[in-house]
Amino acid sequence: MQSRRQFLKYAGVGGAALAAVGSGVLSFQTLAKERPADAPAADHNAPGSDSANAEEMDRMHEQGMLAFPAPTAAQGLQPLEHTLEDGFKVFRLVARKSRWEVEPGRVVDAWTFNDMFPGPLIRVTEGDRLRIIVRNELDESTSIHWHGLKLPNNMDGVTYLNQPPIAPGATFTYEFTARNPGTHGYHSHHNGVKQVPMGLAGALVIDPQDSRRRYEADREAFLFLMDGTHGYTLNGKSFPATSPITAHLGERVRLRFVNFGSMVHPMHLHGLHMEVVEKDGYALRNPYDCDTLCVAPGERYDAIVTADEPGQWAFHCHVLQHAESEHGMFGMVTVFDVA
Amino acid sequence: MQSRRQFLKYAGVGGAALAAVGSGVLSFQTLAKERPADAPAADHNAPGSDSANAEEMDRMHEQGMLAFPAPTAAQGLQPLEHTLEDGFKVFRLVARKSRWEVEPGRVVDAWTFNDMFPGPLIRVTEGDRLRIIVRNELDESTSIHWHGLKLPNNMDGVTYLNQPPIAPGATFTYEFTARNPGTHGYHSHHNGVKQVPMGLAGALVIDPQDSRRRYEADREAFLFLMDGTHGYTLNGKSFPATSPITAHLGERVRLRFVNFGSMVHPMHLHGLHMEVVEKDGYALRNPYDCDTLCVAPGERYDAIVTADEPGQWAFHCHVLQHAESEHGMFGMVTVFDVA
């Protein structure tokens, strides 16, 4: 993974507008105070002056941005492999305690599926028959709710309503047909108020069988939103450890939003706009355009961005406490990079 | 009211998918840990083991679910009777202190209309002339705002803007014509920040005169959302004391959401989906489908659910803190039961 310094250099190759800012970090030194030639050199030591603090604040802001995208161990939402058995696509999930690097040096005790946070991406096609074998290696019972899916009631995952809990050491097998296309998810539905923010949540996409129901897009990117136990995270990482969304000029990028946190996150995209085409996997009869999309807990949205302006565009939650501190940007922040 | 044990039994009669889980609570015993025959029997007493806690947690989860729907004294939103006088439908509301059982054994001091929380359902037809006589038996002044209604300004209920407060012991008569159909509500607009969460809020529905404006639906159900003083409640009750929403397979159910709390509540329906047809009583020119509907304070939504999959589907706020604890589900949780 490249550092922000390298990233800027790379990005600078791509577009005219980027050239102005992408020629190196030196172009980003703080604009000097305009000071008459005969003024005393150091007024920031005068009583009441905040200059030293201001410079330190700038330095911290710069460090965060230069570090982006900061390397961390492992990525969440990696595609989960399957085998084929008896006409089923067979997936295996193991719930267990793991360590997860949310941002450089901040490694947390997470409860994960397959040692990932968010859990692996399960991706199938409408009509597929799925068998998902879940083994619980935690110290307490768990279960999985297939959030957004149409399925038989006894596969829905709410303990004592739809199934028994999966005790520590036990295994449960879910079987159902992928019926309704869209961006969905999965998460614990047993002591979920603790288990979900600890990390037991992932994404599940059902691609439509009919290609006419697919949107024209050159690329896609997830924005899996979590808050709570591990802080404000995008795809399991906090800025500057988040990954940029990249596109070539003119490409169309499909964004898949999933919020399994406990707060609304109005995601604001700078310089470009989003055409919102699906909510919870259901096509909107009339898509709408926006630059700020508020995603509530449990909701999913699909949106198309046409990368029609080159540059590195900030993309972050506009609840500023989820994205910024006096030390610079953090949390639910990434960059949409059009080169 | 039947217990969850009876409920399951009943539900089990209905559908094939339910049969798998509805044959009795024994099917829900926690899946046993797979243990080699020669393993020590009791590893849950080993240092650092959480097995005892895990089992206790499961037991509490089970108890909550088995208790559903738990009987409590009285129900809110009961239809308010009217008399006919001078061409008016005359309704009577009395604001007074009362006791309200939110969940089994938790009886709170509530401020109510007609001893109900939420207050009674006022249901009329577009064009009806209404006279609503409000008597205040509280220790402080109050008033009623008819939330969402088009009416003369001096009937709107904001004290000192539209009317004097109704002092303790006093009576005020509201008169207006029901003009705009839809799911609306009413609540105190005097010291409302205290009086509303204490319980002075109810639902008001104006049915359209033109039956072509009515949606085809076999049943309907309210989801009256409150948070704050009495906790997270659905129609005045906290799970397991909430009532299930029931439907026969294939029926269409109209849901009427009203949020008079102070937080957004993204209501997530498992296994089925909602077609959102009205907001604040105004028909959407393009309805949209979803499984998670975020209802903000003051908003109302009408949605149609086609009960096309049998079973007992969890239906809850996806801010997990409003729906779950380590002791199991509570608060804004119910079951959509398709039999």
Next chain:
Amino acid sequence: MQSRRQFLKYAGVGGAALAAVGSGVLSFQTLAKERPADAPAADHNAPGSDSANAEEMDRMHEQGMLAFPAPTAAQGLQPLEHTLEDGFKVFRLVARKSRWEVEPGRVVDAWTFNDMFPGPLIRVTEGDRLRIIVRNELDESTSIHWHGLKLPNNMDGVTYLNQPPIAPGATFTYEFTARNPGTHGYHSHHNGVKQVPMGLAGALVIDPQDSRRRYEADREAFLFLMDGTHGYTLNGKSFPATSPITAHLGERVRLRFVNFGSMVHPMHLHGLHMEVVEKDGYALRNPYDCDTLCVAPGERYDAIVTADEPGQWAFHCHVLQHAESEHGMFGMVTVFDVA
């Protein structure tokens, strides 16, 4: 600015419905308790009686309403003048510390653009070439993000991503063409989590060049929503210091909502309804009607209200804690006055 007492008198001239309540404040004395002639005169001194408190509460509620619209020093969002140079419309903004009267007697230390909170309204036409010269007179660095605008990447204002910070004493010049019409805004994007709620935020409107893209409206009004450091404010003021929105009967008023706070604000309009026509400056292909519009941080909405019912209609955030206390209404409250 006229006091509420004068305001009522004025309003009372206008409409039939108002006549009933607008004849003077005396009509608003608290409705007397109905007391039998032989009852003891003063039961509010009896043990356990809250009458004295209730009367004091009413008095405070009345005082707040009578004071509306309460005069305070200065108004935010005043139109910013420009000069013409080299084909550019040239605007000048100065970020500096200032004092701001949020409500009568509550004067806060604010960080402002041009001594206003919110900052001045920048209003231009699609296609205009803008040059905005920003001088920083604060003790720490700053920058400006043009929220919602399509522009070259190095003009977007995120420090160390798009530009260097503007140090104390320094000046930065932004140049770009106004491309996408709509209700937008601008705010600091350096230590924004502090600088924005301190006051470094304003509104920017790009009117469409094609008049067919303009909505038919007789008037317009902003609802610039802020929370945090200076409390809950509408256009920089807290009720009763907010300004009423006024219209003649039958007029159409365009509302422009901007939320740069950190919470959702579901704005509820009494007695009238809103047709939501744009989100983030993008026309909705299918506008929708509502009486409660939930505006999340970073979002903008445009809505049209037809003033078809005379009277003074409360208009407030329905998170009641943002609008009411036991002392009466405050914060995000105003009156939509149809005369």
